[in-house]
Amino acid sequence: MYEENKDLDSKTKDLSRARQSLIEEIQAMMWYDERISATKNKTLAKVLAYNRDDEKEHASLLTAWLVKHDPALKKELKKAGV
Numbered sequence: 916m917y918e919e920n921k922d923l924d925s926k927t928k929d930l931s932r933a934r935q936s937l938i939e940e941i942q943a944m945m946w947y948d949e950r951i952s953a954t955k956n957k958t959l960a961k962v963l964a965y966n967r968d969d970e971k972e973h974a975s976l977l978t979a980w981l982v983k984h985d986p987a988l989k990k991e992l993k994k995a996g997v
Contacts, residue, residue: 940974941970
């Protein structure tokens with residue numbers, strides 16, 4: 916966080932936690948995609964793909980939570996057709 920933690924209300928802290936966690940889940944998906952692309956081992960690629968898809972589930976859960984707690988995000992996603 917960029918502001919002093921003591922200056923933030925609990926809603927802002929929770930939104931920041933969820934958003935940062937979403938960033939980390941998306942990064943993990945990217946890393947798994949890179950590893951899947953780089954390996955020549957088909958068995959390893961299947962394991963990595965399974966793990967990547969778990970990260971997608973986590974990202975979806977975080978996105979759903981954010982939509983419930985961030986009305987502006989909900990509005991923008993709706994406008995985007997999501």
